[in-house]
Amino acid sequence: MRLTLDRRRFLGTAAASAAAATLPFRTRAATPFTMQAAWINDAEFAGYFIAIDEGYYGAEGLDMTYLSGGPDVIPESTIIAGRADLALTTPDTTIKAIVDQGAPFKIIGAQYQKNPIGIVSLASNPINEPKDLIGKTLAVPPVNVISVNAMLALNGIDPADVNIVPYAYDPTPLIQGEIDASLDFTTNVPYTISQQGVEATSFLLYDFGFTIYNDTVVVTEETLATKRAELVSWLRASRKGWDENFKDPNLWPPKWKDTWFAGTGRTIENEIFFNNAQQPLMESPAGFMAMTEEGIEANLRALSEVGINGTREMFDTTLLEEI
Amino acid sequence: MAAEPKGHWRGLRNAAVLLLIWEVVGRLDLVAGGALPGFSEIVIRLYEDWGDYPRHIWATVYASTLGFLIGNAFGIGAGVIFAMSPTMLRLFRGVNIAVFALPPIAIAPILVLTLSGMAPRIALAALGVYFVTMTATVIGLSQADTRATDVIRAYGGSRWDALRLVRFRGALPSILAGLRVAAPNAVLGAILAEFGGGGRWGLGAYLLGSLGRGEPDRLWGIGLVATLIAGLSYAGFALLASRTLGATRAVTLNTAVPETDTGNRSLAVRIALTLGTIALPFIMWWGFIKLTGVPDLISKTPWGVVQYLFLGPTAESAQSRLLAALAETLPITFVGMAAGLLFAFLLAISSRLFPRAIEAFLPVALVTQTMPLVALTPLLVLILGRGTSLTLWVTISVTFFPAFVTLAQGLALVPRSAEDVPRAYGASRWTEMRMVTLPASLPYLFAATRLTVPRALLGVMIAEWLATGKGLGNLLNQSRGFLDYGMIWTVAAVSVLLSVIFYQLVVIVEKRVLRRLGMATAE
Known part of the structure; x- marks a missing residue:
């Protein structure tokens, strides 16, 4: 551990002095x-x-x-x-x-x-549009509840018809089927889920009115x-x-x-x-x-x-x- | 715990059996569809990931060490002042109870809002340390051998001489015992702040990045490393204590905020002191905000919270949201207090009746104390769902351990001669327990209750935040999405206030009951 730190520090110092060497050529600080x-x-x-x-x-x-x-x-x-x-x-x-x-x-x-935020679900139990969420359990990070409620309202769905639970950043409950869908970056979680040998599907809130x-x-x-x-x-x-x-x-x-x-x-x-x-x-x-x-x-x-x-x-x- | 070699071997054997069960259950994916990995899977994963660990461990150790040093400097300094001046001890009672009772998850967001860089981690670590060390110092100093201080006084020594030459030396075992309990607290505080605070390094930050992978073996690996660091810091001070003092003390400490006798002061002085005691935490809160210089919009003074809750344009909505959250949180908190205490109690009794089974359970119990709950949540949710039973088990896991240790100690201290009476009359172990042991250990039951009750709110809030999405824990997290700073401060203040009230209620009941029974408060 000490070795790598020292090497890092050395590289850092080297880089800093290299940068310092170029300084005189700059016109402004x-x-x-x-x-x-x-x-x-x-x-x-x-x-x-x-x-x-x-x-x-x-x-x-x-x-x-x-x-x-x-x-x-x-x-x-x-x-x-x-x-x-x-x-x-x-x-x-x-x-x-x-x-x-x-x-x-x-x-x-x-x-x-x-907005990359979307509803991610498993292909075996797909949620393809907001209406599919009715009667289902959706995990949402507490800070994003505002976005989900907006999307539901835009699609004429009563938030009370969806069982919203907190999402604690771990897709395991989704993979195990404890929840039906989760709200997350669609650019990210589908990959994680595929790594667990399960196929995911998702849609963007953006494509359902939350533009x-x-x-x-x-x-x-x-x-x-x-x-x-x-x-x-x-x-x-x-x-x-x-x-x-x-x-x-x-x-x-x-x-x-x-x-x-x-x-x-x-x-x-x-x-x-x-x-x-x-x-x-x-x-x-x-x-x-x-x-x-x-x-x-x-x-x-x-x-x-x-x-x-x-x-x-x-x-x-x-x-x-x-x- | 037994120090004889026989006990050691038995402990090892039990641990081995436990690991084997864990391994089989984990390997066969018997629990929650494989969310509990086998022990060897965790170790193998730890080995594979080892390249990531050194810098994270270093960051966590760095922050917790700094927090430990700062917290102890305050703890010992305050302890000395309190031991010398009962008035100061009385005046700071409110502050001390608040520090003891505050739920870290409500404080972490506040610290991240007001401080930057490593400061929130160090502050949370220091907060976890202060109370334990302060209490240990006060107790240690006040138990000094009066004959030795009399000698100093007889030779014309000052109070300071007595402190330096006698009392401090006499207090050392107590202070070292305090440091031992404080050290793991510092580690846990630092990790919690790392998780939320947005730094790159630290086990908490690593945990956050790893959560999204859905790979329990990684999460358990991080948890085990955290447990190991906390355990080593405890063991380090235990070793130091036994080397320097040649004796070990009990694993627990006094859980009572040290008291002073204010009986022979005038009424006016007493009223002034009481008012000061209540006002001081709020003055310190106000001072903290002024010192950090964070703008009013995001940091609220006590008056700012009052304005937000009662006078501002959104006061009505804030009140109704807060009351709705409290209505969800409080009932389950009371049930959680009872459940945590009952669990600790049953465990303590069982440890007398079936010592071997409990000995095997203890390592598991210890892991639940240092394993970050956020890493355990998926497992708990898969096993228990997201209802009341999950909240209760999280609360039990957060509360039972200190209460159990205190109770077990109390049961062990019951005089043998008293227990011999029912035994001589052929009573069963249970009858003996009921008629002698339990009543005799009543002071310890109260001491355990004092420990359990403020922490119950913490347990409930964690469960609400991670799994059930209700009550205060959820309100706190939703408020961040709304940039509702007033509510973030309100929830933090209300949760600290409630914990202090719970604590104080236990103290009042305890005094009444013990006085009536002619018993002394357990230390």
Whole structure:
């Protein structure tokens, strides 16, 4: 253990001195910039890892600090507390906070054009559409109950007709048939389930009326006012990272075996599956991270159906235009 | 526990039998369709995954060690102050009970909100340590040999001299015993904060990443490593104690918040002290928020919670949600308290009546204390479903162990001569138990109740969070999805408050009953 640590430290020092050697050629000093991700390190954040590793942020003059997420981490809290400049969030949560509590947030970009959250079930006991959920047991992470209730309402289903239980991040109860379906990233869990020798099927909440983005890029109004140039730089470098990632979705995850994905407890094969599955959910004719007028309208419409009345002003597309 | 070699061999044999049963049951996928893997499967998986472990273990050990040191610095420092000044002890009683009773799962989200980086892990570890060490220090210091302190005083030594030269040395066995119990607490606290706090390294973080794979052997492997670290930290201090002191103490500690006699103070002073005792936890809460400097929107002061619950625009909805959650949580909590206590009680009696069977059960019991419950949930859900029985078993598993140890100790301390009387008249072991042993160990039953009752709420909230999706545990987690910071703080505050109330009720009943029976509080 000590050996590897020392080697790591040595490599780190070597890399740092190599970076320092290039410093005199830079025209400006790097600005410290921190982003708060929505979850632990997985392929969901591949574009940012590339932009960090390949120096896209550095070239934009950003000295990036990347914070991983977790169950108790509310990404919005990190930017309110001033510990990060920018956070990746779920738009339903963010918009509800702006509406209900007057939280000073602006959405300046969107990673997923279609929210990857969906209903996953076994092919042997398939749930193919919201109506199939009636009378069934659905496991939902408590933080996502808001999304499920929205989808059910949009499809004219009384939430009381579905037995909703907490999802504790482990698909074992689904594989064993204790629950009929679970709510999770469709880019991820079907692979895990297939590894257990069982076939999974899934549908996106997006395809049944809950037309919202996910991993929306959220900043406070204050950051937007004071760090606008850095935010545009961040968007530009991140888009470049995602462009690079999807040139070959199989290429990057194996490279991070000993860095970004070291010790996450997940497999590289799982990340490759994830990276391929998320491509169609992220692509936009306007480029990665984009927010189109139709997209924003679809978000607002879906949310208003469930009583969250956001407005166009909560989204700021002008930074994307400056890329 | 018996130190004779015969006992050791028997323990080993029982453990081997147990492992063999586990192995067969696991290999044949007899439990919950294979959700319980065989022991060798877990070990093989641990070996395969070993490359991942060192950095996670290092992070967990680092955070828990720092938390352990900080918690103990506060614990011993406060213990010394409390032992010297009964007024301070009285004043901090509310704080001490709150720290003892607070349910970690309600506090972890608060710490992650207000602190950053490693700080939430260290804080949760320190919180798990403080009470145990503080209590051990106060007890150790107040049990000093008065003849020795008299010598110091006779030669003109100050109170500080007495403390330094006599009382501290005399307190060392007690403090070391405290550290022994505190060490595993630090490890468990750190892991809980790692699970939720979003860092990359630490067994809790590894557990979170591994959960999504649906591979129980990995989860059990992580659980066993956590158990091993907690166990080693306990054993390390046990060894230290026996080496330096040449004697070991009981495995439990006083569960009573040390009391002082306020009888001969004036009424006004007593009222002021009581008010101070109640106010101090809230002042410290307020101070913590001001110190961290986290904006009002996400961190709520006591007044902020009052505003949220009673004065704000959403007050009505907040109240009704809170009351609905309490209505779901409280009844099962009371049943859970009774069940946990009953289980511990039956176990303690059985350990007298069938010592061998219980000896074999103890290793299993120990594992349930350190195995992260989130790793066990799929197994529990598959066996027990998501109803009342699951909630009860989770609550029992969270509560019974400390109560069992206390009760077993109480039963063992009943005077032999008293037990000999019914035996001489040919009474059965059960009659002897009923007529002599149980009444004599009543103080320990109360001590065990004090331990069980605040923890019952923790057990129920864990079950609600992971399996049933009801009550306070669920409200806490749903509130995060709504960025409902007011509710997150309210649930944390209410759960601590309830645990303190449960504790205090037991203390009141205990005093009344024991006074009437002319018995002393068990330490």
